Amino acid sequence: MFPEQVQFNANKWLRATGDLADVVLTSRIRLARNLQDVPFTRWALPDDLASVTARFRRVASGTAELAGMAVIDFPRLDALEKEFLCERHLISREFVEGKKESLLTLNSDETISIMVNEEDHLRIQAIRSGVDLQAAWEELNAIDDVLEKGMRFAFDERWGYLTACPTNIGTGMRCSVMLHLPGMVLTQRIDKVLSAAAQLNLAVRGFFGEGSENTGNLFQISNQITLGATEEELIQKIANIAEQIAKDERRVQRELRKHAARLIEDRVWRAYGLLTNARLLTSREVLENLSDIRLGISLGLVEHVDFRTCNEILFYAQPAHLQRMAGQPMEASDRDAFRADYVRRNLTKENP
Amino acid sequence: MFPEQVQFNANKWLRATGDLADVVLTSRIRLARNLQDVPFTRWALPDDLASVTARFRRVASGTAELAGMAVIDFPRLDALEKEFLCERHLISREFVEGKKESLLTLNSDETISIMVNEEDHLRIQAIRSGVDLQAAWEELNAIDDVLEKGMRFAFDERWGYLTACPTNIGTGMRCSVMLHLPGMVLTQRIDKVLSAAAQLNLAVRGFFGEGSENTGNLFQISNQITLGATEEELIQKIANIAEQIAKDERRVQRELRKHAARLIEDRVWRAYGLLTNARLLTSREVLENLSDIRLGISLGLVEHVDFRTCNEILFYAQPAHLQRMAGQPMEASDRDAFRADYVRRNLTKENP
Numbered sequence: 228m229f230p231e232q233v234q235f236n237a238n239k240w241l242r243a244t245g246d247l248a249d250v251v252l253t254s255r256i257r258l259a260r261n262l263q264d265v266p267f268t269r270w271a272l273p274d275d276l277a278s279v280t281a282r283f284r285r286v287a288s289g290t291a292e293l294a295g296m297a298v299i300d301f302p303r304l305d306a307l308e309k310e311f312l313c314e315r316h317l318i319s320r321e322f323v324e325g326k327k328e329s330l331l332t333l334n335s336d337e338t339i340s341i342m343v344n345e346e347d348h349l350r351i352q353a354i355r356s357g358v359d360l361q362a363a364w365e366e367l368n369a370i371d372d373v374l375e376k377g378m379r380f381a382f383d384e385r386w387g388y389l390t391a392c393p394t395n396i397g398t399g400m401r402c403s404v405m406l407h408l409p410g411m412v413l414t415q416r417i418d419k420v421l422s423a424a425a426q427l428n429l430a431v432r433g434f435f436g437e438g439s440e441n442t443g444n445l446f447q448i449s450n451q452i453t454l455g456a457t458e459e460e461l462i463q464k465i466a467n468i469a470e471q472i473a474k475d476e477r478r479v480q481r482e483l484r485k486h487a488a489r490l491i492e493d494r495v496w497r498a499y500g501l502l503t504n505a506r507l508l509t510s511r512e513v514l515e516n517l518s519d520i521r522l523g524i525s526l527g528l529v530e531h532v533d534f535r536t537c538n539e540i541l542f543y544a545q546p547a548h549l550q551r552m553a554g555q556p557m558e559a560s561d562r563d564a565f566r567a568d569y570v571r572r573n574l575t576k577e578n579p
Numbered sequence: 580m581f582p583e584q585v586q587f588n589a590n591k592w593l594r595a596t597g598d599l600a601d602v603v604l605t606s607r608i609r610l611a612r613n614l615q616d617v618p619f620t621r622w623a624l625p626d627d628l629a630s631v632t633a634r635f636r637r638v639a640s641g642t643a644e645l646a647g648m649a650v651i652d653f654p655r656l657d658a659l660e661k662e663f664l665c666e667r668h669l670i671s672r673e674f675v676e677g678k679k680e681s682l683l684t685l686n687s688d689e690t691i692s693i694m695v696n697e698e699d700h701l702r703i704q705a706i707r708s709g710v711d712l713q714a715a716w717e718e719l720n721a722i723d724d725v726l727e728k729g730m731r732f733a734f735d736e737r738w739g740y741l742t743a744c745p746t747n748i749g750t751g752m753r754c755s756v757m758l759h760l761p762g763m764v765l766t767q768r769i770d771k772v773l774s775a776a777a778q779l780n781l782a783v784r785g786f787f788g789e790g791s792e793n794t795g796n797l798f799q800i801s802n803q804i805t806l807g808a809t810e811e812e813l814i815q816k817i818a819n820i821a822e823q824i825a826k827d828e829r830r831v832q833r834e835l836r837k838h839a840a841r842l843i844e845d846r847v848w849r850a851y852g853l854l855t856n857a858r859l860l861t862s863r864e865v866l867e868n869l870s871d872i873r874l875g876i877s878l879g880l881v882e883h884v885d886f887r888t889c890n891e892i893l894f895y896a897q898p899a900h901l902q903r904m905a906g907q908p909m910e911a912s913d914r915d916a917f918r919a920d921y922v923r924r925n926l927t928k929e930n931p
Contacts, residue, residue: 496858
């Protein structure tokens with residue numbers, strides 16, 4: 228059971244506020260931190276892990292910034308609750324599958340989440356709607372400062388923060404934006420965007436993280452290099468690139484509207500027709516067709532649906548979200564029926 | 580230009596009246612007749628053909644049964660008008676492509692059409708909605724009698740009516756029903772139906788006639804044998820079989836509703852969503868998805884659309900029908916857009 232502080236109903240990071248929110252769904256930053264005097268999680272003994280969670284609990288309860296947050300004994304959550312958090316991008320797949328003593332801390336807005344005893348002792352994440360990296364960073368930085376005051380982090384003068392995996396060393400920071408790029412995909416310019424990102428040492432992933440394809444034309448772009456630049460520089464770089472790609476995407480969408488109006492309108496309304504009429508829908512169908520509806524909103528074709536609704540459906544149509552909504556576990560075919568009902572209810576004009 | 584008598588707006592044979600009209604769209608009977616003293620059309624000289632049309636005109640204008648009908652100098656129709664008549668199943672493909680002197684006679688309801696100088700000198704057709712072969716036969720028979728009084732037909736005491744193709748010899752009659760069998764196709768029982776028809780010496784064709792597949796789950800079943808039985812016997816045979824198949828189809832549909840409700844509902848509403856939202860639709864898409872909507876009407880799922888509307892869309896969404904509706908020739912992509920608008924306007928709830 229989740230504690231009272233977190234009800235997962237604010238959806239603040241899904242509200243399609245923030246800059247360029249038509250293209251940039253979310254901005255995320257996470258920091259990797261480890262205690263100086265405890266082996267990394269993978270090699271830690273049970274007592275070591277218990278000491279990490281105990282010290283985290285003490286610091287969390289003793290500081291104003293963290294006192295209001297829920298501290299959850301993670302292994303006691305049931306499988307559905309864990310999956311729900313993972314679908315929500317509040318925790319990692321690795322954390323779900325971990326068997327060790329661990330904690331999850333969340334604020335009520337879900338804009339801050341802290342995993343204790345993931346690959347690193349601490350993984351601190353801030354998530355925001357649209358391009359909003361600066362604000363995310365300020366919130367994250369303040370929490371990092373508070374935590375650092377209470378528990379000494381492994382830090383090397385030359386290398387910076389030390390992490391379990393060398394790819395995180397230095398700032399320990401991974402900064403990412405989730406972009407919706409239907410125009411780039413439709414006009415086959417996406418490969419250019421992706422290779423430009425690669426040249427800038429940025430990693431590109433799908434909606435479901437590493438290894439996932441570009442289902443629904445969603446792309447997560449993040450820094451691969453954590454070393455040799457300040458946090459502010461890394462953030463600025465991602466923010467600049469997100470802004471550049473988003474503006475290019477807008478331009479391409481306008482061109483499509485101008486030069487292929489009929490095909491685009493047909494595509495958008497077919498997607499709308501499917502999602503508002505099907506009685507069985509898979510996750511993939513929702514993801515793919517929601518992409519066309521977002522495009523339709525951008526182009527002013529679909530007027531009664533907004534980006535916030537699309538963002539919410541994107542997350543809530545996932546299996547664990549649906550089962551939580553239904554209040555019970557469901558088999559795949561029942562989920563498909565429940566998903567179709569949920570999506571239809573939220574997209575149809577009669578029922579905004 | 581078509582004469583004033585025929586406006587093609589009654590659609591009497593598309594009204595889904597008549598027995599079993601949920602499954603049986605139309606009943607058709609046609610008679611093949613030839614003048615005794617003129618070579619068959621294929622071998623006839625221009626003067627021969629002119630003599631056939633002249634004699635037909637004379638008889639037509641001199642009898643009450645035919646006097647009200649339009650007699651059209653067929654070669655003077657433009658290509659779109661010819662195609663329109665062919666799509667409407669009032670004339671044959673062969674007649675469209677013929678270059679010779681020919682006439683087409685139609686009553687204002689389009690329930691009677693007479694081709695002069697098709698493969699046979701006369702092809703007289705009656706078309707009705709639902710299973711209504713007896714009434715079609717009575718109307719057709721009366722016209723045949725009138726014509727026979729005015730022009731002597733080639734008739735042999737032993738063989739019956741002589742025709743250009745031996746497959747029509749005897750009664751010269753082809754009697755057919757167009758069946759919509761989505762339940763049989765979905766449950767893969769259609770092969771049994773078709774092989775049973777073949778054993779009874781019946782021919783099965785698609786909506787577009789010989790060689791066409793079963794697009795839209797539509798099947799035309801007709802007698803292959805024209806010899807050795809009376810017209811009444813042939814008609815009764817087709818009527819019995821149509822009734823038997825239609826009742827089996829209804830039963831199968833009820834089973835589907837009972838045992839696969841979700842899948843069927845999903846199928847029906849997806850089709851509805853597509854046809855009421857797409858901005859570009861091909862003929863084939865209309866045919867295929869209309870089939871699911873008809874099934875939805877049969878099962879009580881789609882309540883605001885009726886079979887008559889489906890029948891009309893089936894015919895009016897064809898290329899020449901659309902162009903006639905638009906009042907101008909259109910290229911394929913413009914037709915797809917016009918078709919989508921037409922179909923959407925006629926199927927959506929808001930605009931019954």
